[in-house]
Amino acid sequence: MKIFQVAILLGVVALLWGLNFFFEENINPYILRVIINCGIGMILAMSLNLVNGCAGQFSLGHAGFMGVGAYMSATITTVLNLSPFFQTDLGVGCAIVTGGIAAAIAGYLVGLPSLRLKGDYLAIVTLGFGEIIRICFLNIESVGGARGLSGIPPKSNFFWVYLWVVITFVALLRLLRSSYGRAILSVRENEIAAESMGIDISRYKIVAFVVSSFFAGIAGGLFAHLQSFIDPNSFVFNKSIEAVIMVVIGGMGSLSGAIFGGIIVSLLPELLRVFEQYRMVIFPLILIILMLVRPMGLLGHKEIWEIFRKKASS
C-alpha cells in the first residue's frame, strides 16, 4: 500500500511538471495565467468550504487570512532579504508554507473568541477581523503600506499552484473522512446532538477554522508570488465575498463542488470581458440564475463521484 501511494504521488508530480512545461511553451501566457488563477480560486474555495460548508460556521473573513499568508511569505522573500535561497523555487515554497502557518496562527487567535458566536454574529465578527488584518497591513510602512509591496519573485507557476491544489484536496478529503471530519460534520448538523454525544464543539470548530486559515494563507502566498505585487486593496471584503460565492455556487460542504465554484468564479469574469462595462452586471445575473436553478449549489452536499456512482448503480 505504501509503495502504491508513493507511486501515485510521483505520478501526479510528474504529470503536473510535464503539463507545466507543455503549457508554458504552447499556451498563451494570458490563458495560462487565468488557469493558474483558477487554481488559486480552487484552494480558496476548498479551504473556506471546510468552515462554511462542513462545519456550518459562516465566516466572512477569508480574505484576511489570505492576506496574512501573502504578506508573511512576501515579507520573507522580499522585505527581509535573508539569503538568496529565498529567491529560489524551494525557498519561495518554504516562505509560502510559513505564510500558511502564520495564517493558521491568526486563524487560531481570531477563532478562539469569535467561534463562541453563531450565525450572523459570527459572520460580522469574522468580517471585522478580516478588515482589521487588512488595515494593519495598510499601516505597516515596512511592507509598503497603501503603496503595496512590489518586486516579489514571480515563482508561482502552474506546477506549484496545482501541486498545492492537489495537496489541499487530498488533505481536506482525508480530514473529512477521519474522526475529526465526522466530528466537524456533526457540529454542522446539530450542535446540541453533537455535544450530547461527547464532542467538544468549540474544539472542532477551531480545528476547522485553523486548517481553513492555513490553506487560505497558502493561497495568499501563491497569489503574492504569482502577481509579484500585493497591496492591502487585494484583500478587501469583496475578496471574502468572492470566496463565499465560490463555496455557495459549488454546493456547501462539497469538496469537489468547491473546486467547480473556484473555477466558475475565477473564469467567468474573464470570459465575460467581451461585454466590457456590462461585465459586472452580467456576472451577478448568471450567479442569480444559477442559484435559482440550483439553490443547493452545483453539487449540493454531495461529492461529484457520489453522484456518478449513484447514476451508474441505478
Next chain:
Amino acid sequence: MILLKTMTPRAFLAFGILAIFLNFGCVKKEGGSLSSSANVPTGNEIWVGEYGSMTGSESTFGVSTHKGILMALDEVNKAGGINGKKIQLKSYDDQGQAAEAVTIITKLITQDKVSLILGEVASSRSIAAGTVAQQYKIPMVSPSSTNPKVTQVGDYIFRVCFIDPFQGSVMAKFAINNLKLKKAAIFRDIKADYSVGLANFFVDEYKKMGGEIVADVSYSGGDMDFKSQLTSIKGKNPDVLFIPGYYTEVGLVARQARELGLKAVLLGGDGWDSEKLTEIGGDAVVGGYFSNHYSHEDKSPVVQNFVAQFKARYGEVPSGLAAQGYDAAMVAVDAMKRATEMSPKAFREALAQTKNFQGVTGMITINEERNAVKPAVVLKVVGPQKFSYITTINP
C-alpha cells in the same frame, strides 16, 4: 481516495509516460516565449492597449482618463493616423484591483498583441502592471501616476506627469518669485512618502533661492490635534506655512492655525485638490495656494481649445485626469510618428527622446529617468469649493 483507488498502477505508469512525452514533445520556441516580436504592428492598424478603473470605487479616475485618450486617438485617426496607419484602442477595466490589472495587461500584450500601453492613474496598479510590460518589453505610458517608484520599474515605463516631489520645488519658487516671502515653516506628514518628498524638495529649492526655513515640524496622518506643533511654529513667525499633506489634515491644520492667530500664507500640493478641502477647512484655507497638474481656467489657447472640444464631445468640463489621458495618448502618438520603425522597441526609443512636446498640461520633456519634466500650475483657494488659476511655474 475512491477516485484514486479505482485507478490501477498501470494508469499511473501511463500518466508518467505522458508527462515525459509532454516534456520532450515541446520544442523551445525561437527567442523564447517572452519576445515581443509578435507585437510589431502589421497591416494598416496599430493596436494600442489601455487599462484603467472603469468600474469600482475609483471609476471616475478611469473613466475621465479613458475619455481623454479616446478623444486624442480619434483626432489622430481623423487626421490620417500615423503614416497612414490607423490607431485601434483596446481598453479593459481593472475594477481598481492590482491583480486584475496584472491579468489584463498580460492579455493586452500576449493576446491582443498591442504595441504600446496607456494606463493607469493609481501608482500601485501602474507598478504592478508595469512589471509585466517591462518583462515583455512593451512601452507603457502612465498618464497620472505620480509616485517616483513607477518609472523605476524599468526602461519601458514612462509617464507624462511630474513626480510628487517636484511640486515641492514648484511651491518654493512660487513663494519666493511670486509672493516674495522669504521666511517659511514646514509642516509635514511624517508617515506619508508623498508629504516627506514634497517637503524635502521645498526645503532644498527654497534655501537655494535665498529663503530661510524657520521651522520644520511634523505630524502623523490621521492626527486631529496640531496645536502644540502650530504654537511652536507661531513662535518663529514665518511668512508662509507649507503643508504638503492631504486635504483632511490640511483643513484641520488650517483651522487650528487661524485659531492660534498664525497669519502665514498657506501653501500645499495636489493633495489639497478636493471639494472636501473647504468643507473641512472653512474660511481658514481661503487664500491658500497649491500646485496642480492642470487648470481648465488656464488662458493659453492650447488649453482653451482642448476644453472647448472636450465640452462639445462629452458635455462636461475636462478634469485634470482627462487632460493627462489626452496628453499621454498624444505623447505616445508623437513617439510613434518619430519612431524609426514600427516596433515596440523603436517606440520606446522615440518615447525616451520626447522633447518639448506641447501638450494640454504644458511642454513635456521626458528625462533620463523616464519622468516628464513639465510645468505645474498654481491655484488659489478663493471660496467654498472654488479654486482659481494663478500662474504656471516652469521647471
